[in-house]
Amino acid sequence: MIARLSLRFGVLAYLAAILLVPVGLVFWRTFEHGVHPAWAAVTTPDAQHAFWLTLEIAAIAVPLNTIFGVLCALAIVRHRFPGKGLLNAVVDLPLALSPVVVGLALYLLYGRNGWFDALPFQVLFATPSMVLATIFVSLPFVVREVVPVLREIGTDQEEAAATLGAGAFATFRRVTLPAIRWAIAYGVVLTTARSIGEFGAVSVVSGRISGKTETLTLLVQDKYESFDVTGAYAASVVLALIAIATLLLMTMFRPREERT
Amino acid sequence: MAVDAAALRAPARARAPRLGGVVGGGIVAGYLSLIVLLPLAAIAARSGNFRNAVTNREAVSALELSLVLALLVALVNAVVGTATAWVLVRDEFRGKRLVNTVIDLPFALPTIVAGLTLLALYGPRGWTGVDVAFTRTGVLLALLFVTLPFVVRTVQPVLLELDRDMEEAAASLGARPTAIFRRIVFPNLLPAILSGVALAFARAVGEFGSVVLISGNLPFKTEVASVYIFGRIQSNDAPGAAALSLVLLGISFAVLLAVGAVRRWATRHDREA
Numbered sequence: 001m002i003a004r005l006s007l008r009f010g011v012l013a014y015l016a017a018i019l020l021v022p023v024g025l026v027f028w029r030t031f032e033h034g035v036h037p038a039w040a041a042v043t044t045p046d047a048q049h050a051f052w053l054t055l056e057i058a059a060i061a062v063p064l065n066t067i068f069g070v071l072c073a074l075a076i077v078r079h080r081f082p083g084k085g086l087l088n089a090v091v092d093l094p095l096a097l098s099p100v101v102v103g104l105a106l107y108l109l110y111g112r113n114g115w116f117d118a119l120p121f122q123v124l125f126a127t128p129s130m131v132l133a134t135i136f137v138s139l140p141f142v143v144r145e146v147v148p149v150l151r152e153i154g155t156d157q158e159e160a161a162a163t164l165g166a167g168a169f170a171t172f173r174r175v176t177l178p179a180i181r182w183a184i185a186y187g188v189v190l191t192t193a194r195s196i197g198e199f200g201a202v203s204v205v206s207g208r209i210s211g212k213t214e215t216l217t218l219l220v221q222d223k224y225e226s227f228d229v230t231g232a233y234a235a236s237v238v239l240a241l242i243a244i245a246t247l248l249l250m251t252m253f254r255p256r257e258e259r260t
Numbered sequence: 261m262a263v264d265a266a267a268l269r270a271p272a273r274a275r276a277p278r279l280g281g282v283v284g285g286g287i288v289a290g291y292l293s294l295i296v297l298l299p300l301a302a303i304a305a306r307s308g309n310f311r312n313a314v315t316n317r318e319a320v321s322a323l324e325l326s327l328v329l330a331l332l333v334a335l336v337n338a339v340v341g342t343a344t345a346w347v348l349v350r351d352e353f354r355g356k357r358l359v360n361t362v363i364d365l366p367f368a369l370p371t372i373v374a375g376l377t378l379l380a381l382y383g384p385r386g387w388t389g390v391d392v393a394f395t396r397t398g399v400l401l402a403l404l405f406v407t408l409p410f411v412v413r414t415v416q417p418v419l420l421e422l423d424r425d426m427e428e429a430a431a432s433l434g435a436r437p438t439a440i441f442r443r444i445v446f447p448n449l450l451p452a453i454l455s456g457v458a459l460a461f462a463r464a465v466g467e468f469g470s471v472v473l474i475s476g477n478l479p480f481k482t483e484v485a486s487v488y489i490f491g492r493i494q495s496n497d498a499p500g501a502a503a504l505s506l507v508l509l510g511i512s513f514a515v516l517l518a519v520g521a522v523r524r525w526a527t528r529h530d531r532e533a
Contacts, residue, residue: 007347008347010343011343011344012347015363018408021381022380022381022405025381029380072288075285079281079285081285089513089516090296090297093512093513095459096459097509098466098467098468098486098489100466100486100489100490100493101505104303104489104501105302105505107493109298109299111498114302132295196370197368197371198370199468199469200469200486200490204490216370217373220370220373220376232376236372239370240369243365243369247361247368251361
């Protein structure tokens with residue numbers, strides 16, 4: 001009994017010290033002098049621009065990775081082809097790779113003397129490279145959520161649909177898709193959170209031009225390093241609220257997925 | 261007649277998904293090449309004088325610090341992560357569901373915000389009076405924050421599935437709780453602990469966002485590998501940055517292959533059966 005209680009309180013104390021108290025403190029610090037300074041800090045033109053740019057990047061990266069994720073999961077589960085192990089490793093790579101390395105890779109490819117240097121529009125230090133970086137780091141989430149569910153449901157129902165005369169597309173839309181929709185939704189939530197929170201890769205390729213290529217996470221660093229602590233805390237609170245919304249959506253989707 | 265018609269139509273339908281498979285496979289391969297493989301190939305192509313760049317003293321020191329800290333993080337997570345999973349599965353207390361939700365916070369919270377929150381508590385003019393800013397302890401703390409969920413989330417489902425019969429049998433035969441844990445529970449959890457630890461290790465080696473504010477980036481003291489690479493890019497030394505990045509890329513691949521091997525080893529009995 002004593003062992004159990006001390007284990008419980010040891011774990012809770014660790015969580016509190018590393019996680020809860022620091023995050024709670026940022027909220028407290030932000031609103032320490034009332035809501036007004038925090039509100040003023042997040043409504044400056046730079047902060048507004050950073051907010052909309054962050055959403056714009058996520059709005060491009062998330063749908064693309066969702067479509068790719070479903071196709072890739074279908075390829076991994078339903079087809080046999082050489083190099084499948086390699087495909088699995090490459091899909092997981094963004095989870096294990098430093099975001100700075102991702103940023104550098106794009107920097108070298110699209111920068112001066114890079115293979116794609118001579119494109120007719122600017123990629124590096126502009127939105128396209130930031131979108132590419134975000135797609136890279138948030139690539140695995142939909143794949144990783146959909147793969148186990150596809151394995152679980154098997155092919156019986158799809159074969160039954162095919163026997164009854166449904167074409168490949170109708171089978172996918174009316175049999176496969178309803179079965180994996182909660183897994184897709186869960187993956188989309190994770191992809192969105194990762195896209196909005198990406199820092200390292202975007203930091204390398206954006207050039208960090210305030211009011212132009214600065215996302216919310218870059219704004220936090222910029223404000224903190226220019227001693228505008230209120231601005232940094234306020235932008236952090238916006239990001240933390242998005243994170244908390246993500247957690248709530250995750251707990252909403254998880255039980256449904258397990259039920260199917 | 262109806263049976264004959266179905267038999268006749270079957271081959272045609274068998275071909276249709278194959279065409280779809282080729283198109284889908286093409287899209288997947290093209291997307292992965294453009295987004296992941298081509299950029300990574302650019303790193304390999306541009307790493308310049310690889311040996312000189314990775315034997316540079318500052319690069320070696322940064323890589324060493326990253327590896328040592330990642331090992332420490334892996335060890336702490338192995339113990340605390342397993343303990344946390346245990347408490348979440350086998351213990352009952354009020355607010356357990358909330359704690360379970362909060363575990364994922366480091367995955368959902370942007371890394372730069374994680375760094376800022378730690379500075380608010382353990383930084384200069386922080387509440388605790390301890391100031392870990394610009395120290396290796398501070399970097400370690402940041403890494404512990406961002407890697408917290410890995411081991412918990414790999415061990416928890418295995419612990420939930422674990423059959424309690426074996427433990428009860430051992431207890432009825434007179435085994436003490438520590439012996440039960442050591443000889444029955446732990447061997448069953450080991451593959452999950454190892455995969456979680458490996459992922460936490462990989463994450464810690466390459467971590468950037470949460471470290472950048474807290475480390476102060478002092479060469480030979482708090483400068484980790486990713487921060488070193490970032491500094492090289494900023495000072496226009498692309499080959500130097502690419503060389504150390506290639507090392508990190510190798511480590512990431514090695515960890516993923518190791519996790520795959522652990523997974524195959526853990527399911528060897530299922531596959532033999």
